[in-house]
Structure formats: C-alpha cells, structure tokens
Amino acid sequence: MNPLQQAAVRRKIFYFAAIVVLFTLSMVWRGVIAVPLSDLSRPAKHRLQQAANWLASRTILNQSYQLDLRELEQGEPELAGESLRLALTGSRGFAVAYLWHSAIEAQKRNDFHKLETRVQQVTRLQPRFITPWLFQGWNISYNVSVEMHGSGDMYFYIARGIELLAEGERRNTHTVRDPVAGERKLGSPDIRFWLAFTYQNKFGVSDQVEVLRCLFQLSCIPPGERNPQLFIDPRTGGVDLARFEAFCRKYPHLVRRLRGEDRRVAAADERTRQRVEEALKCPRPEDIIQFLRDNQDVPSRYKNANDLHDPDKQFPVLPPRFSEEYPHPGLILGDDFSAYQAARAWYAYSCLPLPPQPVDEEGNPLPWRTPTPEEYNQLLYRVPRAPMLIIFRQYDPRCQSYQGEMEQKEGWFDNEGWRIDDPRDDPSLWWFPDADRRPVIVGTERDWSLEAWRKAAEMWRKHGYDYGLEVSPERLERYRRLAEKLPPGLNLFDIPQDWRNRPEFLARAALTYYEQNRAVTNFPYFLAQAEAEAQRETMLARKTLWQAEQARKLGRKEQAIRLYEQGLLAWRNVLLNNPRFHRSETxxxxxxxxxxxxxxxLRLIVADDERVREKANQVVAPARAIVPFLSLPFPQTHRQSQLNANETVERLRPLVPFLPPPYPHAASDDPPASTPQWRSEAREEIKWYVAENFFSPFAGPIDPNDPAKTPWVRDSIKESVRVNFGIQRARNRGTASAPSSGENPAPAVSASGSNP
Structure with missing residues (x-):
C-alpha cells in the first residue's frame, strides 16, 4: 500500500471515529444514552457523580420531561396525523399551503364536503398551531352555516364548527403540575373562549335563534324520549294526548318555543310582524310531532336511545369535569339547560390557564392589568390574545345575566308556569279538549328568571371581589395613604424596578387600574342590574309588563292598558329603590x-283611551274664556249626536209608539260645515301632551324637590328610542316644550271646518 493510500485509509478511520463520537455525544445530549455515572433518582455520593447528574439534567429528554414539552404531553395525540407529518419531512409547508388554497377554492364553489376534508388535513399537519383551529371553526360556524337554506343544515354546520374547535382544544391541552394549584389542565384559552362565544352568539342573538334553540334542546334529549312514534295512538292514529302531556310537562321550554307566538300578534306592529312571521310555528300537537320526526337525526349527546356517547363525540360539546358548578359530558341535562350554560362552562374552563390575580399584603385581590410575559411562569400559565384579561374573565357572570334575560323574554318568571291553552281562545285552538275543566299548566317547579338573576348577582359579587372590581371604601382609603408615600407626579411606568413589589407601588397601581377596569368592563352597571333583577319586586314588575305586551299584541287593549298602568307603577318603584340600576354611570x-x-x-292610550280625550278637552277649556269661538279638540262627533238622539227616542217609543227616529240613517261622521275644527296634527299633539303629562307615571322629575329637575328618562334617550320604533314626532312635542295645563296649547283651527 503506497503512502497516498495509507493516508486515505487513516483519513477514513479518523472520519468514522469522529462520526461515532459525535453521534454518541449527540445521543447522550439528547438523552437517548444515559450519562455515565449519573443517577437522578438518588442523591450524588461524590463530585464526579454530581457533575454527571448535572449534565444528565440538562439533556434534551430530561428538559422535555421537566417542561412537559414532549409530543405526548402537549395534548391528545393523533396517530394518523403524526404519521403524515413524519412522511412529509421537510415538504410539510408546501402541503399546508396547497391545502389552504384548495379549502378556500372549495368554499367558493360551495363544495362544503371537500372543504371539511381539506380543513381536517390542514389541522392534522399543524395540530399545535391554534390559528387554523380558530379560523376554520369560526369559518364553518358562521360563513358556511349561513349558506344553508334549511335550519337543520344550518344547525349541522354550526355544530361542526364547534366540534372542530373542541377537537383543537383537546389536541392542545395537557396536564401540568402546578406547585400551588396542583394538577391543572393547561390548554389554549383562546380556543376555549371561542367555543363559548360561538354557543353564546349563535344560539343567543343570531338569525332563526328560536329554531336553533329548539334543535339545541333536541340534541340534549335522549332519542328514546323524543321518538315521534311514542306520541301516536296505535288504535286511532292520532295524538296520544296522555303521553304528549307528559312530554310537555318534562320539556316545557322546548314545547313553548315550538308553539311560538300566536299569529294574531303579527298585526300589532311591523317589528312584531316580521319577528313572528320568521319564527318557527307549531300551533298543533301534530306539528310538534312532525318537527320531532323531521329532526330525529340531529347531532346528539347520545349514541342510542338512552346511552350517552363518548365525551369527544357528543354535541353539545362540554368541557371535562373541572368543577361541580358547571355541566360536564357525564351529566344528564334537563329542560332548563341552554346554550348560555354551555357557554358559561367553556368560559370558566378558559380561565383555568390564566395567571393568578396579584394580592396585597392582607391577601385581598388587587385591581390589575394584563400581565406581560416576564411577569408569570409561561410553562404553567397562558394569557389569551384578546380581549384584555379583565374583560376575558367576566364572560362567565355575563353569560348568567343573559340566561336571566332569556327567561324573561320567553315569559318564564316565577313558578306560576305556562298555561298551554288560553280559555279566552277558540276551543278549536286548544291542545287538550278539556282545558276549561282541567287546565294543563307546565313549568311550575321553579322561579325561573328569579333564580337565574339571583345566581347572576352572586356571581357578579364574587367576580368583583376576586378581580378587584369592587373594593371597599376602607381598602381604597388605605391604598391612597400608601400611594402618597411615592414621589408626587411620578408616572406609574417610571417607578424603578426595585420598587415594583413594594406596597406603595402596588397601592398606586391598584388605584389606577381600579377606575380603568371598572370603566372598560361596565362592571358597576352589570352588578347593579343583577342585584335589582334578583329582587321579587322587579320580577313581578317585569312579569306584569310582559303580560301587558302580550295583551297589546293580541288586540286586548283594555286589558293591556290596565296591565301597563300596574306594571309601570311597579317599575317606577323598582327604579326608585335601585338608583344605581336606574341611572348608571356607564x-x-x-x-x-x-x-x-x-x-x-302611551301609544295605546293616545289611540284608544277616551280618558285622554276628556282630559284634553279639560286642558283646552280655560282658553275658551279668552277665545269664545274656539272649539274643543274632541267634542262629541256628529255621528255620536245622531246615535244618542236615536237612543233617546227608542227609550220613549213604549210611551209614544208613533214617534219616528230623528236620524233614520245616522251614518254621517262629518260634523256641520260651520263648526271650526282642529287640524288632525294639533289633535294628535294635544293627546300626546295630555298622555305624557297626566297619565304617565314618569311625568315630571324623579324628585320634585330637586333643583335640577332630573327627569326619569333623558330627552336624548327618548329620541333614540322613538327612532328605533320608527315614530316621528314634531319638534314641539313632548313635555319639554308643551304648555302647562293652564295655558293654551296653541292649536291650529280651521274656520271652514276642513283641515288645511
């Protein structure tokens, strides 16, 4: 072997040895091969072992154990996705870009099946990147669902978007060992938040919300209990009223939503008409049974007639059990369960990864801002992208307030319940033939809205204390005294770093963030609202006003006026007793x-109450002493005079049989042409003036002794409400510009008798 060949062999041996050494060192550094002499399970006996243990604790594998960074610890593993990512090696980015483009194109073509396939592939290739989960979950629940024409299809895609978010949440949730709180489920607060928000928004305020709420309830009912064949009498083929009544008693919210409002209320006004026409209508038991038949295959929590599905296959999707206060996948849900309660569970679950609230030296929670990354342990906690942390935390009690509002809007106030058949209706509209003798009243087991609001008030008070939104005057005064020890005029962010943990700095910061947080969260109003609504007096006032509104819609005007008068007086007392609720700063x-x-x-009495016309004549009467020829705005009409004269003759006819009627036809509404008449605009003006000043419980100031004469409702708010109702008022209308009862309201009069 010549020297050149020997040099080549030595080089190869050297390269091979270097490769083996470097490879071995890399395996040791990665932790695949244990560091010689190291034993992390026992204390080191000598310095060499201490060095070996130190080196072993710094290996990649041991650091991944310590920091919970292994793939198995980052969330629920998915083998198919892992295999696909390994197979693609370095080309995964190109595949993801192609799949995103393909998904967008599929959506443009309304090829939603292909869109779902592409979304699944994208999320499998990047399961730890939360943006695809967030975007596509929102995209399917909002953009895709509204493309559906049928409510069932819309509901399916809303459910599919929520399920996609829930899958992303599972893929990115793992258990951490918190030295303070013990083991916690650490995951993405953003995904959990948007899960909750989708429930709240799509089943709370979206289009076709009544239908979607009914379908949501069907998803929570065991299929064996909503099988339409159960309610068919096999002998007659008609409705088995006994079983149907039992179903109504068990699920009163569902049945009431399905029945909907009477179509007669559509004539009340344009806003009501539009809402009633768009709502679901099942006016007969047969229609409700048909609805159950049409939606038997709705996404459900059950895998068969009575057994719950696995938690990851249920809809509605619920978080794992983390508190006894919130629903979880193993719980049997009743008729009172709503999407707001599902949202509440996810909102509370989204707060688990958040950093703890700072406390003062006495252990009381401090008002604080969103912490910066260096201010908390990022291995144990997460901070959401948006909104700001103090707003993020309050969605749980806010959702409970929504629950109380929903119960009120749907007519569930106390344990009086809902009488299914109104005895004043035509018996052909009754569901149960003997409703006059044995009325069917459902939902009598609870004070529905009252309980919801009392829970909301409790939650708002706890939330206010836990996050420094409600601080006692004594604590605030103590913070002020501490803050005065800091140099005056010093900006909060200019305080030296070594002062940041001192009580003086914490007090100054707490005072700053206290006012700021209360303003941005609207907390004072939400607390005052919940505390006021949690009172029985408020519930009774709301209930009376709701009944008045129903009577108005059905054309029962006398009953509506009477109920409005009772309800408005009760509501006036509520406002007097709850000034923070009535006139909130925020x-x-x-x-x-x-x-x-x-x-x-007011619209009712102006249009239909004779008392308003009589009072208007009394108001104008003093002006006739000055202007004798001035007519009354609402004198007895010519037709009324004719009818009264004929009535008098009919009473005299038994004594004078041959007496003819003075007005045989009595059909003319036109007054004599020589009588001066008020223009129609002026007549309407005086009626509104009289109604607002003599019949409304809110006429005049709140406190007659108040020099400022503060009104119950400010004029700017009145104007905005009128605009929302589509009511046009003349500029000189209203209590601010109308004359007093002793003055002439300056009517416009036509001497010719015609309205110019």
Whole structure:
C-alpha cells in the first residue's frame, strides 16, 4: 500500500471515529444514552457523580420531561396525523399551503364536503398551531352555516364548527403540575373562549335563534324520549294526548318555543310582524310531532336511545369535569339547560390557564392589568390574545345575566308556569279538549328568571371581589395613604424596578387600574342590574309588563292598558329603590327600557283611551274664556249626536209608539260645515301632551324637590328610542316644550271646518 493510500485509509478511520463520537455525544445530549455515572433518582455520593447528574439534567429528554414539552404531553395525540407529518419531512409547508388554497377554492364553489376534508388535513399537519383551529371553526360556524337554506343544515354546520374547535382544544391541552394549584389542565384559552362565544352568539342573538334553540334542546334529549312514534295512538292514529302531556310537562321550554307566538300578534306592529312571521310555528300537537320526526337525526349527546356517547363525540360539546358548578359530558341535562350554560362552562374552563390575580399584603385581590410575559411562569400559565384579561374573565357572570334575560323574554318568571291553552281562545285552538275543566299548566317547579338573576348577582359579587372590581371604601382609603408615600407626579411606568413589589407601588397601581377596569368592563352597571333583577319586586314588575305586551299584541287593549298602568307603577318603584340600576354611570340601557315600556303604553292610550280625550278637552277649556269661538279638540262627533238622539227616542217609543227616529240613517261622521275644527296634527299633539303629562307615571322629575329637575328618562334617550320604533314626532312635542295645563296649547283651527 503506497503512502497516498495509507493516508486515505487513516483519513477514513479518523472520519468514522469522529462520526461515532459525535453521534454518541449527540445521543447522550439528547438523552437517548444515559450519562455515565449519573443517577437522578438518588442523591450524588461524590463530585464526579454530581457533575454527571448535572449534565444528565440538562439533556434534551430530561428538559422535555421537566417542561412537559414532549409530543405526548402537549395534548391528545393523533396517530394518523403524526404519521403524515413524519412522511412529509421537510415538504410539510408546501402541503399546508396547497391545502389552504384548495379549502378556500372549495368554499367558493360551495363544495362544503371537500372543504371539511381539506380543513381536517390542514389541522392534522399543524395540530399545535391554534390559528387554523380558530379560523376554520369560526369559518364553518358562521360563513358556511349561513349558506344553508334549511335550519337543520344550518344547525349541522354550526355544530361542526364547534366540534372542530373542541377537537383543537383537546389536541392542545395537557396536564401540568402546578406547585400551588396542583394538577391543572393547561390548554389554549383562546380556543376555549371561542367555543363559548360561538354557543353564546349563535344560539343567543343570531338569525332563526328560536329554531336553533329548539334543535339545541333536541340534541340534549335522549332519542328514546323524543321518538315521534311514542306520541301516536296505535288504535286511532292520532295524538296520544296522555303521553304528549307528559312530554310537555318534562320539556316545557322546548314545547313553548315550538308553539311560538300566536299569529294574531303579527298585526300589532311591523317589528312584531316580521319577528313572528320568521319564527318557527307549531300551533298543533301534530306539528310538534312532525318537527320531532323531521329532526330525529340531529347531532346528539347520545349514541342510542338512552346511552350517552363518548365525551369527544357528543354535541353539545362540554368541557371535562373541572368543577361541580358547571355541566360536564357525564351529566344528564334537563329542560332548563341552554346554550348560555354551555357557554358559561367553556368560559370558566378558559380561565383555568390564566395567571393568578396579584394580592396585597392582607391577601385581598388587587385591581390589575394584563400581565406581560416576564411577569408569570409561561410553562404553567397562558394569557389569551384578546380581549384584555379583565374583560376575558367576566364572560362567565355575563353569560348568567343573559340566561336571566332569556327567561324573561320567553315569559318564564316565577313558578306560576305556562298555561298551554288560553280559555279566552277558540276551543278549536286548544291542545287538550278539556282545558276549561282541567287546565294543563307546565313549568311550575321553579322561579325561573328569579333564580337565574339571583345566581347572576352572586356571581357578579364574587367576580368583583376576586378581580378587584369592587373594593371597599376602607381598602381604597388605605391604598391612597400608601400611594402618597411615592414621589408626587411620578408616572406609574417610571417607578424603578426595585420598587415594583413594594406596597406603595402596588397601592398606586391598584388605584389606577381600579377606575380603568371598572370603566372598560361596565362592571358597576352589570352588578347593579343583577342585584335589582334578583329582587321579587322587579320580577313581578317585569312579569306584569310582559303580560301587558302580550295583551297589546293580541288586540286586548283594555286589558293591556290596565296591565301597563300596574306594571309601570311597579317599575317606577323598582327604579326608585335601585338608583344605581336606574341611572348608571356607564349604561343607558335601563332608561331605554323604561321609555320603551312607557312609549308602548302611551301609544295605546293616545289611540284608544277616551280618558285622554276628556282630559284634553279639560286642558283646552280655560282658553275658551279668552277665545269664545274656539272649539274643543274632541267634542262629541256628529255621528255620536245622531246615535244618542236615536237612543233617546227608542227609550220613549213604549210611551209614544208613533214617534219616528230623528236620524233614520245616522251614518254621517262629518260634523256641520260651520263648526271650526282642529287640524288632525294639533289633535294628535294635544293627546300626546295630555298622555305624557297626566297619565304617565314618569311625568315630571324623579324628585320634585330637586333643583335640577332630573327627569326619569333623558330627552336624548327618548329620541333614540322613538327612532328605533320608527315614530316621528314634531319638534314641539313632548313635555319639554308643551304648555302647562293652564295655558293654551296653541292649536291650529280651521274656520271652514276642513283641515288645511
């Protein structure tokens, strides 16, 4: 072997040895091969072993164990996706880009089956990247679902979007060992939040919300209990009323939603007509049974007639059990379960990964801002992308307030329940033939809205304490005294780093964030609202006003006026007893609701109450002493005079049989042409003036002794409500510009008797 060949062989041996050494070192560094002499399970006996243990603790494998960074610990594994990612090696980015483009093109062509396939492939290739889960979950629940014409198809795609988010949440959730809280489920607060928000939004305020709520309830009922064949009498082929009544008693919310409002209410006004026409209508038991038949295959929590499915295959999707207060996949849900409660569970679950709230030296939670990454352990906690943390935390109690509002809007107030058949209706509309003798009343086991609001008030109070939104005056004064020890005029962010944990700095920061957090969250109003609504007096006032509104819609005007008068007086007392609810610093909602109630009442009495016309004549009467020829705005009409004269003659006819009627036809509504008449605009003006000033419980200021004369509802809010109702008022209308009862309201009069 010549020297050149020997040099080549030595080089190859050297390269091979270097490769073996480097490979071995890399395996040791990765932790595949144990560091010699190391034993992390026991204390080191000498310095050499200490060094070996130190080196072993720094290996990649041991660090991944310590930091929970292994694939198995990052979330629920998925073997097919793992295999696909390994097979693609370095070309995964090109595959993901192609699949995203293909998914967008499939959606443009309304090829939603292909879209779903592409979405599954994209999420499998990047399961730890939460953006695809968030975007496609939103995309399917919102953009794809609204393309569906049938409510069942819309519901399916809303459910599919929620299920995709839930799958992403499982893929990105793992257990961490928190030294303070013990083991916790650490996952993405953003995915959990959007799961909750989709429930809240799609089943709370979206189009066709009544139908979607009914389908949501069907998903929670065992298929064996909603089988339409159960309610068919095999002998007659008609409805088995006994079984149907039992179903109504067990699921009163569902049955009431399915029945919907009477079509007669559509004539009340345009807004009501549109809502009633768009709502689901099942006016007969046969229609409800048909609805159950049409939606037997709705996504469900059950795998068969009575057995719950595995947690990851249920819909509605619920978080794993983390608290006894919230629903979980193993719980049997009743008729009172709603999408708001599912949203509440996910909102609470989304708060588990958040950093703990800072506390003062006495252990009380401090008002604080969203922490920066260096201020918390990022291996144990997560902070959401949006919204700001103090807003993120309050969605749980906010959702409970929505639950109370929903119960009120649907007519569930106390344990009086719902009488299915109204005895004033035509018996042909009754569901149960003997409803007059044995009325069927369902939903009598609970005070529905009252319980919901009491729970909301409790949650808001706890939330206010836990996150420094409600601080006692004594604590605030203590914070002020501590903050005064800092140099005056020093900006909060200019305080030196070594002062950041001192009580003086914490007090200054707490005072700053206290006012800021209360303003951005609208917390004072939400707390005042829940505390006011949790009172029985408020519930009774709301109930009376709701009944008045139903009577108005059905054309029962006298009953509606009487109920409005009772309800408005009760509501007035509620506002007097709850000033923070009535005139909140951060919300105008109570004033808007108050004027909506008042306006509905005023429109009724202006149009149909004879008392308003009589009072209008009394108001104008003093002006006739100055202007003798001025007519009354609402004198007895010519036709009424004719009818009264004929009635008098009919009473005298038994004594004078041959007496003829003075007005044989009595059909003319036109007054004599020589009588001066008020223009129609002026007549309407005086009626509104009288109604607002003499019949409304909210006429005048809140406190007559108040020099500022603060009104119950400000004029700007009244105007905005009128615009929302589509009511046009003249500029000089209303209590602000109308004359007093002793002044002439400046009517427009036509001497010719015609309206110019």
């Amino acid at each position: 919300s105008e909602r109570t004033e808007e609701e108050t004027y909506e109630y008042e306006l509905s009442y």
